[in-house]
Amino acid sequence: MCGIVGYIGEEQAAPVLLGGLKKLEYRGYDSAGVAVHNSSGLHVVKAKGRLAVLDGILEGGATLPGTVGIGHTRWATHGAPSDVNSHPQVSDGGLFAVVHNGIIENYLYLKNHLKRRGVAFVSDTDTEVVAQMLEYYYKGDVLQAIRQVTDRVEGSYALGIICAHCPEKVFAVRKDSPLIVGLGQGENFIASDVTAILGHTRRICRLKDREIAVLERGGARFFDAELDPVEKQEELVEWDVAAAEKGGYEHFMMKEICEQPEALGKTISPRIREGRVVLDGIRLSKEEIEGLSRIYIVACGTSYHVGAVAKYAMEKLLRLPIEVDVASEFRYREPILDSRTLVIIISQSGETADTLAALREAKRQGARTLSIVNVVGSTIASESDDVLYTWAGPEIAVASTKAYSTQLAMIYLIALYMVQELGTMPQQELAGLLAQLENLPRLAERCLAEKKEIQYFASRYFNAGDIYFIGRNVDYAASLEASLKLKEISYIHSEAYTGGELKHGPISLIEEGTLVVAICTCRRLFEKMMANIREVKARGAVVLGITTPQLAEALAQEADCLFAVPDTAEFMLPSMSILPLQLFAYYVASMKGCDIDKPRNLAKSVTVE
Numbered sequence: 001m002c003g004i005v006g007y008i009g010e011e012q013a014a015p016v017l018l019g020g021l022k023k024l025e026y027r028g029y030d031s032a033g034v035a036v037h038n039s040s041g042l043h044v045v046k047a048k049g050r051l052a053v054l055d056g057i058l059e060g061g062a063t064l065p066g067t068v069g070i071g072h073t074r075w076a077t078h079g080a081p082s083d084v085n086s087h088p089q090v091s092d093g094g095l096f097a098v099v100h101n102g103i104i105e106n107y108l109y110l111k112n113h114l115k116r117r118g119v120a121f122v123s124d125t126d127t128e129v130v131a132q133m134l135e136y137y138y139k140g141d142v143l144q145a146i147r148q149v150t151d152r153v154e155g156s157y158a159l160g161i162i163c164a165h166c167p168e169k170v171f172a173v174r175k176d177s178p179l180i181v182g183l184g185q186g187e188n189f190i191a192s193d194v195t196a197i198l199g200h201t202r203r204i205c206r207l208k209d210r211e212i213a214v215l216e217r218g219g220a221r222f223f224d225a226e227l228d229p230v231e232k233q234e235e236l237v238e239w240d241v242a243a244a245e246k247g248g249y250e251h252f253m254m255k256e257i258c259e260q261p262e263a264l265g266k267t268i269s270p271r272i273r274e275g276r277v278v279l280d281g282i283r284l285s286k287e288e289i290e291g292l293s294r295i296y297i298v299a300c301g302t303s304y305h306v307g308a309v310a311k312y313a314m315e316k317l318l319r320l321p322i323e324v325d326v327a328s329e330f331r332y333r334e335p336i337l338d339s340r341t342l343v344i345i346i347s348q349s350g351e352t353a354d355t356l357a358a359l360r361e362a363k364r365q366g367a368r369t370l371s372i373v374n375v376v377g378s379t380i381a382s383e384s385d386d387v388l389y390t391w392a393g394p395e396i397a398v399a400s401t402k403a404y405s406t407q408l409a410m411i412y413l414i415a416l417y418m419v420q421e422l423g424t425m426p427q428q429e430l431a432g433l434l435a436q437l438e439n440l441p442r443l444a445e446r447c448l449a450e451k452k453e454i455q456y457f458a459s460r461y462f463n464a465g466d467i468y469f470i471g472r473n474v475d476y477a478a479s480l481e482a483s484l485k486l487k488e489i490s491y492i493h494s495e496a497y498t499g500g501e502l503k504h505g506p507i508s509l510i511e512e513g514t515l516v517v518a519i520c521t522c523r524r525l526f527e528k529m530m531a532n533i534r535e536v537k538a539r540g541a542v543v544l545g546i547t548t549p550q551l552a553e554a555l556a557q558e559a560d561c562l563f564a565v566p567d568t569a570e571f572m573l574p575s576m577s578i579l580p581l582q583l584f585a586y587y588v589a590s591m592k593g594c595d596i597d598k599p600r601n602l603a604k605s606v607t608v609e
Helices: 013-027 051-061 107-115 127-137 142-152 252-258 260-271 286-290 301-318 327-333 353-364 379-383 402-422 427-438 440-448 452-461 474-490 499-504 523-538 549-556 574-591
Strands: 003-008 031-038 041-048 068-074 096-104 155-163 170-175 180-183 188-191 203-206 212-216 219-223 294-299 322-326 341-347 368-373 386-389 466-471 493-498 515-520 542-547 561-564
Touching (some): 003 013, 003 096, 003 155, 003 170, 013 188, 031 051, 031 096, 068 096, 068 155, 068 170, 096 127, 107 127, 127 142, 142 155, 142 170, 142 212, 170 188, 180 219, 252 260, 252 574, 260 427, 260 440, 286 402, 294 353, 301 322, 301 341, 301 402, 301 474, 322 327, 327 353, 341 353, 353 368, 353 379, 368 379, 379 386, 402 427, 402 574, 452 561, 452 574, 466 474, 466 523, 474 515, 474 574, 493 499, 499 523, 515 523, 515 574, 523 542, 542 549, 542 574
Parallel strands (some): 294 322, 294 341, 341 368, 368 386, 515 542, 542 561
Antiparallel strands (some): 003 068, 003 188, 031 041, 031 068, 155 170, 170 212, 180 188, 180 203
16 A cells, blocks of 8 residues: 555666656655665665655755665655655665565564664664565575565565665565656666656556566666576557546546546447447356356455446346445455355455455356456466456546446446346347446536535535435445445545434434435435434434436425436446536535545555455
């Protein structure tokens, strides 16, 4: 959940490192630092706070000369944010500087082991253990020292390393945390995300677990865990650097909300051909689908809420048991899996630690795995039996928006593909659903064009202390994500409940002026939701209703304000109802003056458990 950049070349390193860290600050922003090697040795500068603090100290990098260096922007896990706990961490004798993403699980044991041998520690971080161990095991060969350290540490890590004895090299190694090598002309890079280096090169190599990279000005060499040379396949990043810029928007989140129609088109359009769903060469035959006993959907956060919608949609369409699990709980409840189980893994980054662990548990038990991810070549994508990419482009804001929409679209595609292969739906009905799915990008564009009503409503309630979201069926599943978006970026306490659960406790929290957001798009459950709205209105609640044009007149009789989204197939309605609520969360946070793209205590890619 931290950002890593490394550089070796002919340019001054510090400005390059700072520029790269600015692209990665969404991954961690409680402190930052750089280490640069120059003619007078290894120099480290770091500071608590946003990257702007470090940038000011270094005057944009002008005060720290040198053409080799590593940099880091931190999201604290071990040790409070402080100058001392910031990365890079340096070994006792000043030989090694290290930046780290991940968690060293056995760091206390290793730390005590070294302290008994006279090594002095200054920080509370697990990362310092790596720096100290490197110096402890170093006998003139950095690669051997890295090998000995990685043989002993447990947990996840992406490490950028420079050594005072090797002023013309940058070293990198990873396990369960992403790290790439960027290849330039007379310069080379490491980074935890391609956005950090895209302004310099599009040519990259992705490190696999326990692989080590050695970067020099003229190129990069790669080794496996036994230090045997490895030939790496070079990739060319296709998307443009402008995709990772704000493009005139005040915040990345608003840009990404507005990119959803385009992102939906990229996810859906290539996969519907001549009236049939085609899933990127993935072949689940009728016999294989019929042989499934159940489907598990495993994910975290926003992706878990995609799974909540998927359960309603897939059970309705497939008449097959669907279980949705929070990835961090999946392994520990000892799930019962076998070869007749399909496990669908959902992760925007493809590196989410808990989700990756769930994938490995599923494979250990012999289940078939299918992942939905956005990042090509990510760990989850590489380890799954099958992978479907959402092609959503980079998502920079911490609060996910277009990832949710494109993951939902992929779920619809998978469900309709299975229906198609099973032949359980009349062809005309299936064709109608595929036409509605293809129309989602245009409907999303229409929905997002009506921003002002939501902005006005947000201006009236941005000071609310508590907000409750209610819905039934897929509307309840959508309310989970709507509530998460609001609390993530506005820091307002919000909860999501099924309408039928109100009387089982939550209604006791409703008092005069409490805002309740009621999602009411399901026709067959509309009257029940109307009854729930009357219940909260009777206790003094103010109600914002989200519905379809066909139901708007009836809802207007009870709701204080309503927003009508375009109608579509019932199981696809969360793709519409979430859009005004993403906007609502954004406008509320903006009016409160919150840091929308970098909300407190959160980071984009959760690569630690």
